[in-house]
Amino acid sequence: MFEIKNLKASLADEDKQILKGMNLKIGAGEVHAIMGPNGSGKSTMSYVASGKGGYVVDEGEVLLDGANLLDMEPDERAAAGLFLAFQYPVEIPGVGNMTFLRTAVNAQRKMRGEDELNAAQFLKIVREKAKALKIDADMLKRPVNVGFSGGEKKRNEILQMAMLEPKVCILDETDSGLDVDAMKLVAEGVNALRDGKRSFLVITHYQRLLDHIVPDVVHIMADGKIIKSGGPELALEVENNGYEGLMNEVV
Amino acid sequence: MSTQESIAKDGVDAETVDAVKTVGEKYKYGFATDIEMEYAPKGVNEDIVRLISSKNEEPEWMLEWRLDAFRRWEKMTEPKWAMVNYPEIDFQDIYYYARPKSMIEKPKSLDDVDPKLLETYKKLGIPLSEQAILAGVEGAGDTPVEGRKVAVDAVFDSVSVGTTFKKELAAAGVIFCSISEAIKDHPELVKKYLGTVVPPTDNYYATLNSAVFSDGSFVYIPEGVKCPMELSTYFRINAENTGQFERTLIIAEKGAQVSYLEGCTAPMRDENQLHAAVVELIIQEDADIKYSTVQNWYPGDENGVGGIYNFVTKRADCRGDRAKVMWTQVETGSAVTWKYPSCILRGDDSQGEFYSIAITNNMQQADTGTKMIHLGKRTKSRIVSKGISAGKAQNTYRGLVSIHPKAVNSRNYTQCDSLLIGDKCGAHTVPYMECRNNSSRIEHEATTSKVDDEQLFYCRQRGMGEEEAVALIVNGFAKEVLQSLPMEFAMEAQKLVAISLEGSVG
Numbered sequence: 221m222f223e224i225k226n227l228k229a230s231l232a233d234e235d236k237q238i239l240k241g242m243n244l245k246i247g248a249g250e251v252h253a254i255m256g257p258n259g260s261g262k263s264t265m266s267y268v269a270s271g272k273g274g275y276v277v278d279e280g281e282v283l284l285d286g287a288n289l290l291d292m293e294p295d296e297r298a299a300a301g302l303f304l305a306f307q308y309p310v311e312i313p314g315v316g317n318m319t320f321l322r323t324a325v326n327a328q329r330k331m332r333g334e335d336e337l338n339a340a341q342f343l344k345i346v347r348e349k350a351k352a353l354k355i356d357a358d359m360l361k362r363p364v365n366v367g368f369s370g371g372e373k374k375r376n377e378i379l380q381m382a383m384l385e386p387k388v389c390i391l392d393e394t395d396s397g398l399d400v401d402a403m404k405l406v407a408e409g410v411n412a413l414r415d416g417k418r419s420f421l422v423i424t425h426y427q428r429l430l431d432h433i434v435p436d437v438v439h440i441m442a443d444g445k446i447i448k449s450g451g452p453e454l455a456l457e458v459e460n461n462g463y464e465g466l467m468n469e470v471v
Numbered sequence: 472m473s474t475q476e477s478i479a480k481d482g483v484d485a486e487t488v489d490a491v492k493t494v495g496e497k498y499k500y501g502f503a504t505d506i507e508m509e510y511a512p513k514g515v516n517e518d519i520v521r522l523i524s525s526k527n528e529e530p531e532w533m534l535e536w537r538l539d540a541f542r543r544w545e546k547m548t549e550p551k552w553a554m555v556n557y558p559e560i561d562f563q564d565i566y567y568y569a570r571p572k573s574m575i576e577k578p579k580s581l582d583d584v585d586p587k588l589l590e591t592y593k594k595l596g597i598p599l600s601e602q603a604i605l606a607g608v609e610g611a612g613d614t615p616v617e618g619r620k621v622a623v624d625a626v627f628d629s630v631s632v633g634t635t636f637k638k639e640l641a642a643a644g645v646i647f648c649s650i651s652e653a654i655k656d657h658p659e660l661v662k663k664y665l666g667t668v669v670p671p672t673d674n675y676y677a678t679l680n681s682a683v684f685s686d687g688s689f690v691y692i693p694e695g696v697k698c699p700m701e702l703s704t705y706f707r708i709n710a711e712n713t714g715q716f717e718r719t720l721i722i723a724e725k726g727a728q729v730s731y732l733e734g735c736t737a738p739m740r741d742e743n744q745l746h747a748a749v750v751e752l753i754i755q756e757d758a759d760i761k762y763s764t765v766q767n768w769y770p771g772d773e774n775g776v777g778g779i780y781n782f783v784t785k786r787a788d789c790r791g792d793r794a795k796v797m798w799t800q801v802e803t804g805s806a807v808t809w810k811y812p813s814c815i816l817r818g819d820d821s822q823g824e825f826y827s828i829a830i831t832n833n834m835q836q837a838d839t840g841t842k843m844i845h846l847g848k849r850t851k852s853r854i855v856s857k858g859i860s861a862g863k864a865q866n867t868y869r870g871l872v873s874i875h876p877k878a879v880n881s882r883n884y885t886q887c888d889s890l891l892i893g894d895k896c897g898a899h900t901v902p903y904m905e906c907r908n909n910s911s912r913i914e915h916e917a918t919t920s921k922v923d924d925e926q927l928f929y930c931r932q933r934g935m936g937e938e939e940a941v942a943l944i945v946n947g948f949a950k951e952v953l954q955s956l957p958m959e960f961a962m963e964a965q966k967l968v969a970i971s972l973e974g975s976v977g
């Protein structure tokens with residue numbers, strides 16, 4: 221179970237608070253969506269939860285199965301089961317996608333005291349999962365995200381997620397930049413990982429994605445906190461009327 | 472390429488990263504061997520030159536050659552143009568000759584070598600037995616390296632301890648022995664070629680080397696012969712206050728081919744030690760030499776105490792048409808590096824390549840690069856330099872590309888990339904280019920980048936520790952050069968890259 225409790229966080233370089241008391245609770249197996257205007261702090265929330273530098277936590281906790289992630293190094297949080305599909309996946313020149321994946325998988329296994337996968341085991345699994353996402357051998361060989369199209373980068377994030385088998389997945393606008401077919405692939409990839417235990421937090425601007433990945437709860441975030449939560453119909457409301465009405469309603 | 476193959480190859484880096492994590496210490500070659508040594512008196516003068524020559528039981532002409540060099544050296548001054556700073560070296564406060572007492576009577580075979588010496592090489596991961604695999608990569612994973620033979624010449628301080636696979640090589644017509652043996656056993660070859668690529672007058676350190684060199688390796692590949700195995704020399708400095716002056720001479724006759732690798736390590740000591748080597752390569756028509764270096768001399772500690780001064784002159788002369796040379800260097804060690812492996816492209820259509828990774832961490836300084844001298848028609852050269860600086864280190868690429876008037880239709884391509892880790896280190900690029908005809912072309916590209924926080928965080932979010940992440944990113948940055956090393960050594964080099972960057976972040 222994943223829980224964000226009264227999270228307040230500021231930029232390290234400026235005296236500016238971005239997250240202003242965020243609360244969120246996702247039960248095992250649930251899918252929650254977060255929508256909200258540009259700059260409301262959605263990505264910041266995902267960075268603070270996963271331990272990116274440049275932010276200071278002023279208050280609050282981020283709990284994964286009861287353990288406070290905020291006390292851990294980023295790689296420890298990953299090994300504990302937190303995965304973030306980046307809004308802007310990063311390019312790493314010269315490092316083969318496959319090498320990257322295997323290094324990551326084995327680093328986590330090692331940290332958890334599990335046996336590492338050898339080349340043959342790894343290859344078998346990665347091929348299967350890549351196939352489902354229509355990621356071809358060439359893309360696996362190429363340097364991480366270098367020269368990938370926007371959609372390829374996002375599919376690659378889902379492949380990493382599938383390989384790492386996390387407990388909680390935060391998907392930050394994984395749907396933006398995808399064509400209709402790619403979005404279906406990504407949604408199928410996510411749905412295939414829904415096993416009744418794994419939790420998802422899907423950040424999106426579009427109701428469209430939520431037709432494919434049906435959320436249990438939709439949250440609206442504005443100015444650093446959740447201002448409203450509801451069922452899937454809330455996403456439709458945003459799609460039709462925008463955020464203005466919702467924000468006024470709260471104020 | 473099938474997916475299976477490419478993935479297996481790709482998987483190597485991941486294995487390596489794991490291997491690196493298991494290497495606890497920072498500089499794992501820093502131990503000293505406690506062994507009885509015989510020294511020449513400290514300092515250098517004509518008597519010392521005579522002494523070295525007599526220890527090696529050299530013919531008169533060799534002594535004269537040395538004395539000539541020494542007399543010139545006395546009139547020369549140390550070059551100061553490199554972007555490196557170090558205290559004045561007292562050349563009279565160094566031992567110029569040190570050999571294990573057990574080597575005074577030259578052992579008849581490797582079996583007779585002092586077990587302490589054999590143990591030292593074992594500890595360094597260098598096989599001095601004639602087994603078919605290279606130590607250090609056993610069980611390294613996906614890539615079978617069994618069946619590959621690597622002949623080793625082991626140089627310990629001032630002497631060669633032994634050379635493996637000599638018989639098997641001789642059967643193919645290849646001569647592989649220490650240079651001191653070559654002077655005795657193949658004087659006609661040594662006389663003909665020694666000093667013809669790097670003349671004794673070349674530069675301060677090369678001249679000093681010409682006077683006092685004690686040992687090194689000699690390779691002769693006769694016409695049309697492809698050397699049946701990888702050759703290598705492993706240089707070890709062990710004695711205190713001792714300089715190592717080695718000399719390597721490799722000759723590839725018409726159509727010959729050889730791949731050669733040298734490795735270097737030294738114990739951790741608080742004093743600085745001098746290593747001034749000269750390497751000469753002679754490449755005849757259609758011949759091909761691939762020369763790789765993994766330089767891991769002791770770099771000194773975090774505060775810049777101790778470490779090797781590595782002042783080296785290396786040059787290849789492509790004498791015949793279509794001769795080819797490829798220098799690959801992975802420079803991770805030494806307190807100060809001053810080194811410019813060069814190519815003289817004399818034959819028409821001859822080719823020179825230079826691939827370099829230079830890593831400086833803590834207080835290390837490196838001023839390194841290459842010279843490509845295009846003399847023949849349609850000569851081609853390619854330079855790929857990857858400089859990585861961390862800590863408070865300074866890293867300079869210095870390169871010369873010179874295309875002469877007669878070298879029509881020649882080409883050079885230079886790519887020079889610098890990667891900075893942290894903000895207290897420096898990277899500098901000093902290219903000199905001259906093209907003296909209209910049909911030739913020089914291309915130069917240079918970039919400087921930082922290991923960026925976004926990349927590091929991306930790796931860490933996926934579960935990698937900080938140093939593992941840096942090692943992965945840096946190995947990616949240097950990939951093109953690592954790939955130009957022979958497979959076995961590429962893996963070693965990747966580990967080395969990671970080890971030498973330990974403590975560079977956080």
Ligand SMILES: Nc1ncnc2c1ncn2[C@@H]1O[C@H](COP(=O)(O)OP(=O)(O)OP(=O)(O)O)[C@@H](O)[C@H]1O
Nearest residue numbers: 231238256257258259260261262263264265274307
């Ligand atoms: N490192 C930073 N430096 C300066 N401002 C920052 C930084 N990180 C976040 N911010 C600011 O914090 C606010 C929240 O940004 P964030 O990226 O979390 O928004 P978002 O909800 O993800 O928006 P979008 O929908 O556009 O992706 C913005 O005003 C942004 O400019």
Ligand SMILES: [Mg+2]
Nearest residue numbers: 262263264307
């Ligand atoms: Mg965002």
